[in-house]
Amino acid sequence: MLKRALQPITDVLNPFKVRKPRIMNFNPVDSVLTRPVPEQVKITVFEYNERELTEDQHATLQECTDYRRSDKIKWINVDGLRKEEVNYICKEYGIHYLLEEDILSVGQRAKMDEVENRLFCLLPMVYFKAESSIVEQEQVSLVMGPNFVISFQEDPARDVFDPIRERLRIQGSKVRNMSTDYLFYSLLDIIVDNYFIVLDKLGERIELMEDVIPHQANKRTLARINYLRKEMLLFKRAIAPVRELVNGLLKSENDLLAERTEKYFKDVYDHIVQATEMAENYRDMVTNLLELYHTQTSLKMNEVMKVLAVVTTLMAPLTVIAGIYGMNFDNIPELHTKNGYFVTLGIMGVMLVSMIVFFRKRGWF
Known part of the structure; x- marks a missing residue:
């Protein structure tokens, strides 16, 4: 019955797999992380003002050059990073070579930079893979210049920008009426x-583990806790530098950032502070899960030891009696007593029952 009740929980927590890098590969020769070269690069462009919108889902590099000549605001999103395309776009839009290197880098810490009137931000975009309870991340680079924003993504299969695309398609929306920095x-x-x-x-997984531990405090549960702790550690390590990134934008005096948008970046700063604090709290909760596991294991061990101690105590006097009368001597007085065997068994039975009654009254078991 208990096993059936816990089945939904164990089904959710069942996937326990070794973390495998989804995007990064390790090159043992150079001892560096390398990014697989994508088969194709997808470039999408949104060019707009408050009245007009042009959306190009499959823009070419030459079309990106043509868009540069327009006075409208442009959002160019590059899905998949290949050196040729990144180099071409960076040259066309005046993005410094140092920023280009950062865009093509692998495993970078979140950072913000200002080079030649270009604002650059590099930060992780994270996803939660429910099938294996893995937190995956990809490196995203954002570059802002006069009338354009360019985003570079590693994974062409997914991102979190769809709500912004929907807002851009709505005439009169705030993003359509605001400037590039918005x-x-x-x-x-x-x-x-x-x-x-x-x-x-991740919080849901922690709550589920709290329900599982009291009933399944075994090695598999311990492995799941350690796995969850590792995911929390990796997640916190990824997002913690984003706080410095946003703080750098707030301190920036670049002309690309209008004073009226400062309050929006302050809102982002509040969000990242809150996210960092939540990640820290969840990490502490996972540590508490480990303590709960060890406590539960100790309680189980104590119960086993108590049963063994009671059984040993009950059997000790009986073992002494059996040992005495089991000695191989002929002159034991009671050895040839009629019905001696049954009398001895009776005495042993009375002693056993008396000890059980005594232990029960004392509440020892």
Whole structure:
């Protein structure tokens, strides 16, 4: 009955797999992380103002050059990173070579930079893979210049920008009526907001583990706790530097950032502080899960030891009596007594029952 009741919980927690890098590969020769070269690069462009919108889902590099000549605001999203495409776009839009290297880098810490009137942000975009309870991340680079924002993503299969695309398609929406820095803020904000979605999923796993531990305090449960602790540690390590990134934007005096959008970046800063604190709290909760596991294991061990101690205590006097009368001597007085065997068994039985009654009255078991 208990096993059936716990089945939904164990089904959710069942996937326990060794973390495998989804995007990064390790090159033993160079001892560095390398990114697989994508088969194709997808470039999408949103060009807009408050009245007009042009959406190009399959833009070419030449079309990206043509869009540069327009005075409208442009959002160019590059899915899949290949050196040729990144180099071409960076040259066309005046993005410094140092920033290009950061865009193509692997495993970078979140950072913010200002080079030649270009604002650059590099930060992780995180996802929660429910099938294996893995927190996955990809590196996203955002570059803002006059009238354009360019986003570079590693994984062409997914991102979190769909709500912004929907808002851009609505005439009269705030993002359509605001300047380039508001678009830059919107992209940054939705990446940070997605951290909370991943945190909620991790919180659910922690709550489920709290229900499982009292009933299944075994090695498999301990492995799951350690696995969850590792995911929390990796998640916190990934998002913690984003706080410094947003703080750098707030301190920036770059002309690309209008004073009226400062309050929006302050809102992003509040969100990332909250996300970091939640991640820290969840990490403490996982540590408490380990303590709960060890406590439960100790209680189980104590119960076993108590039963063994009671059984040993009950059998000790009987063993002494049996040992005495089991000695191989001919001159034991009671050895040839009629019905001696049954009398001895009776005495042993009375002693056993008396000890059980005594232990029960004392509440020892």
